[in-house]
Amino acid sequence: MKKFLLFVTFFSFSCITYAQDLLGIPQVVNYNNEQYNGGMQNWDVQQDKNGILYFGNNEGLLTFNGQFWNIYRLPNFTSVRSIGIDSKNRIYIGAQDEIGYFFPDSRGILKYTSLLNLIPENLRKIADIWDISILNDEVFFRSINVMLHYKDGAMKTYKPAETWSFLGKANNKVYAQAKNVGLFVYDKEVWKPVCSDDVLKKSSITSISNYNGDTLLVSTLKKGFFLLYNNQLSTLKTKLDNVFFNDRIFFASRINNNLYAAGTTSGGVYLMNKQGDLVQKYNYREGLQNNNVRGILLDHDKNMWLALDDGIAYVAINSAIKSISPDRNKQITSYAFRKINQNVYIGTSNGLYTTKINTSAKDLSLSISGFEEVKNTKGQVWGLDEINNQLIMAHEDGASVINGNIATPIYSLPGTWMFQPLENVFPAKNILSGTYLGLQKISFVNGKFISEGKIEGISETLRFIVVDNNDNIWASHPYHGVYKIELSPDKKKVTKTTLFTDKNGLPNRLYNYVYHIKNHVVIATIDGLYEYNQVQNKFTRFKMFGTVLNGISIQYLKEDNNGNVWFVSNKKVGIIDFHKPSGSNAFSVFYLPELDGKIVGGFESIYTLDDENVFIGANKGAYHINYNKYLDNIAKPTVVIGNIKLLGPKDSTVFGGYFVKNGQMIARQNLSKIPEYKNALNSIHFEFSSTLFEHEKNTKFSYQLVGFDDGWSAWNGKSEKDYTNLSAGQYKFNI
Template identity: 30%
Template sequence: MAAQDYFFGNPVIRNFKPEEFKGGIQSWGIVQDDREVLYVANNFGLLEFDGATWNIYPVKAGTKVRSIYVGKQGRVYVGSQGDFGYFETNKAGILTYKSLANKLPVKDSNFDEVWRIYEQSGHVYFFTFKNIYKYTPGQKVEVIHTSGPLEFSFQANKNLYTLAWDLGLCLLENNRLKLLPGGEFFAQKQIASILPYDKDRLLIVTIKEGLYLYDGQRVLPFNLQKATACQDLVINQAVLLKDGNFALATQNKGLVVIDNQGKLVLNTAVQDGLLDNTIHTLYQDTQDNLWLGLNNGLAMVELSSPFSKLDGTLGLSGTGYAAMQQGNSLFVGTNSGLYVTSLGAGKKQFTLVPNSTGQVYHLDHIAGQLLMAHHNGPFLIKDNKAQLIYPEGGAWEFVQVPNQPNRLVYGSYYGLRLLSSSPEGLQLLQKFKGLDESSRVLEFDRDGDLWMAHGYKGIFRITFDARYEKIVKVQFYNSKNGFPSDQLINMEKINNELIFPAMQGVYKFNKATNRFVLDKAYTSLFGPEEHVIEMEEDVQGNIYFISNQRVGKITFTKFGKPLLEDKLFRNIREQLNDDLSYIQILDLNNVLFGAKEGFIHYNAAKPKRLAPFQTRLAHVIGTAGEKDSLLLTGRLLDKAEEPEWKYGFNSLRFVYASSFYEQPEKTQYQYYLENFDGGWSTWTPKTEKEYTNLPEGTYIFRVRARNVYGTISEAQPFEFVIRPPFYRSSWAFLFYALLGGLLIGAVALQVDRRFKKEKRRLILDKERKLGQKEIEIREITNQSEQEIDRLRDEKLQAEIDHKNRELTYSTIHLINKNELLTTVKTELQNIIKSGGRAAQADELNRIIKNIDHNITSEVDWKQFELHFNHVHGDFIHRLQEKFPCLTPTEIKLSTYLRLNLTTKDIAQLLNISVRGVEISRYRLRKRLELDRSENLTDFMLKF
């Protein structure tokens, strides 16, 4: 990278005065932890900066911290005057200091200051000018004694080096100092830094005797170019930058940056914006910014930024309005006049062009001459002097007449003027009649017509005669001709075509309809309410623009698709000139923007790495009554497991910050408390949020940041619990339940007692009445029961009588049937006996057999048995169970005896003779084993 390309002007610098960080004026070391928080070794102690708040942690009263190193587990190791140790987070989240030197033996504790701290292979080394102290976490400090005094020590390529005075450059190896080959060259040369140069060589930077390359055997000088900034340097420290350049912290010339060939890239000192020319230490952070520990304050230089400033530090005065490069000179115009500088100079310094004091509006290079449109009229810039062409106040812009290289038109406060160019200079030929409007923006089209944009009226189209000596026609266009309004209509020539950005949208002229129509291609690139103020095209067709909402660049893919980039340019938007916006493209990689203070240069060849950054909670503060209490710090947030706070701390204040250090005042924050907020808040620059009277419950607080480039950090969640007040706690509800139960029980007991008492009274009264009723009912019941028994007996007797009648009828029927059949049988037998034909005898015998069959019909017996058992209590079954040896005829005889039938009736029913009945009765008695004195019929009736 060429030296002049690193920064066209001065880099963006942010200074921090001691009053701002409330520390000592001198700082000796700067580091950053894994949370991207900065720590500074300061005269007053350890400084901490989280992007929003400075904190200081003293080591001892009045002890200056000289060195610093961030180790593992969040420890911050520091070296100070006569002491060394580390800061560690206590239970409350506060950094507390623990000395490692206070337990050293007396003979090893006498040292002055610890200037360097490095870590290697799990060991932390503290380097003094007398001894080296080796600390292994969790173990005692080991002392490495040396044979002589030491100078500064260094770490490069994972090796530890130190300068032993009068001996030379040594390597620390196995707890011993080993003189390097050729190291004796530095025996009496103080070394500021040792840095990697390439794969095989180191760059050794001495404090007063230059720079050297060391390959492990030989020491060779590293020559710096002959530049004022590189002469007589006293170097306090050097660092290797991420882009391969080397930054030098000098004692007397501020910051010096050189490339790997020794060429000067940048020199920034007090006159360029630094607070002090003495720089003690350097550190490049995760965002590629370079931090400077000054003799009086701190500074941050935006080395990675493609933007630099051309302002009062370079001799410019006023707001930027115009710029033009001519040869090796750069002319810029402000409201104070015209300034010029040489582009070949290592460091630009602008000087005022004589006779140019006042408002400069425009610079043009036409016909080989540099022209200046000035408040006092048109000027020719020749030999770095301004010559007034025509004494008429107010020139806006120059345009060359088509096909007439020696003629040009310029717009003035009062209309258009024609100039002629000759070797002798420029002369006014005439004032055009027919248009007396203030003519600030002018462009010729392909047809030779001149277009003029008037910011508050509209667009004018001027047609001249063939020689451009007379206005033939003037046409005026405004909202009646297609524009959305009459005001704020601009005119630009892009790709050799005129376009007209209006208040909303970009328009082009339709010659066929003589109206303006929306250019959809350009309009689609911008928002509906976005007004494009300025556009400029470079040689590759890239378009830089300024609108009322943003600044950006439009590029095109190989397929012609436009891409709009505006994130990078958000850094400069508010710094630009808001009177007459201005863009000047010097070449493909160098673009100037008119700023409120001078100009801002954009280096298109220097891409900006928009790296991610962190947003962290710094503190959680609880308010109980009127007293604030620190509940948690950012160092404990990652370790805290869902902290729970009592209800008294339900008013919380969250303090947060981001690790993006470029224009932190432009960083905005957005927060969201889940289970309380409805969603993300609007963006705000405030770095804290307070919630009051949070109800009990579980919450998740999220916060994220949006930097000046529009990059949004990741939102880390923080979960916590607000416990309910004691009167809404689980124990309280249990107590309430128990108390409620007791109260309910007491009330219920009292009610129960009253109820029981009343119930007893009612019961007694009722019992008395019931007693009376019961006596009455008992009497009635007895009467009823007696009546019921009587009725039941009557009914039962009636049923028995009915059944007996049925049995009697059935038996009589059987008897009558059998008697009839017997009579018929007898008569038939008599007939047979009286003689007759054999056939008739046979027929009569058959009839007799049928009669016998009907006399002894089993069906009649079954029907009789069913009714008999129903009436006589299952008599037959009981008789069979007790006397299973009884025959069916004997059972029938028993039933007939139970019915108290006569012997004759029984004989008829059994179809036997009376004598047969007697014999059957005798046999039955024997079966029943009855005594002679027992009557068989009585036995059956009682059975």
């Protein structure tokens, strides 16, 4: 009999008021039941060692590996209310009249083992199992009328005086609440009383978390938060108490040493610090599809998953990239940014917006914001500059000075793109503005900007202007070329214009953009970067960045305060970081794939306030980047294999996504037992994914079936691959 053998290897590559909002909102991704093909309601969420997610769903156990959803139904087809995962990666579930665990068989396919038969027959009507807690691989299950303890293959039961109303774990101990009695702690097969405060007799506990040392944070359904220390309960008053009393806390979870997430039944999820201050909220207004939060998980990358009454949500709370919406009632495009004093200004397609900054944090995205439209600014705002300690605006109707939330015109018409001071020492007395009709001169006299009218001698629309070290003016037009402009002594007219094109060293007459970078006049072109060579009177390659940008079409450059250079290439954002040498280069190049295609093509804008506050113009709103955090968060994607199927008249799953050896789950395939299949079934289907969920839409894969493919595939976003009519032999699938 002819057979072929298969083994799989993996490679990873880097690729207050509560109507107010925070300045920046992280990515929120919603999944509905049509996407994951399960029930609407979800009750719990957990993650295993390999990064795979598990949801307690109305139709069973739901799994997600970053690309593929699978539903595993229980023998009695009931809802999974609770999930727990032990150190061996057994996935314990609590359902309606059912308890047990899922674990992969020898083919890596999850199989269910019921533990119901370990319960005395007269107690098997256990109703819903609402909570699971695991301590040292001992598993506790809670229903209202019985507590179950699974250890060493045996089950022990504990009956309450009335009902069990809570089960949870904190400080490496398991706690339970009995109605009208209070809080208990498990200790050597005995539930011992901890606190019998009247609050804990009457109010349902919904979570217990570590707070500080031996102090625990206790959440209740209707009465907010409490602190438990030395068996004594005290109220933790928060600025969110009215919200918690009204919306009810269904579940709470500790995010880090100073941050807690409270999931409510009608208000979404609130993040608060230990002092009870609001840090962030996520509800329908911020993008959640449902405000009823049943379960919260902080995943391996410190981002948040929510089990919702209707669907599932992912909130990238640890992301360094956040979106900004100056006007949530309109879709607007952003073109310009400035922070001056305690205000942030954003120039958009629908006027200028401003908000006061109210935060002690260096990351301004954490500030509460309340955007308002600056008066007299309706229309396209193309540019913002702080010159002589004043904010001036380039607008389709001219130029204005901005003071607070009022714009005062410097001149009306022509439309203005940008400003360029002619002196390097402020206060600058002469400022050029690039307009729809050439150049305009502005003087600064007695603390005021005064229009001096049009500079005669050039009528090109000029959006890109810089001044070199010899006071020469350089401007570019993307369809004509690069201009060197000389002005008269009084700066009121052009005395000489020299046009540089592909005849003067540039790779093309079109798409040339002039910038001042590293004390050089640099031209971004369709073939990398060029600079002016005064000796040869032509443009030559800009060599400071080596060859890393050669052959790449560049539309935008921006040098930040630390000497790093941000660039845009075909709507992709990158940075040349001179603080991180790489190999023979004095720098490293990083890309931000999360922003691919989202920025404004042709009107790119990057405002680099500092390393924790970079603002980028976008087609929809704007983006805030904490660059320091972005570098800290860079991680190699974890590649996981999903189902493998043999294709035929009836497809058969021969691998379910989990590697097992001697009854233990392992991270890699056991190469001592390579599977063999009949060659009559010689067509095969692979599924694979990455559990780096924040980059789900940006992750690309390359694969190779050794023994069939001559080399690796091109990088692409596909996460499945079919091979048909394979000859007998041995194959290895690399990802």
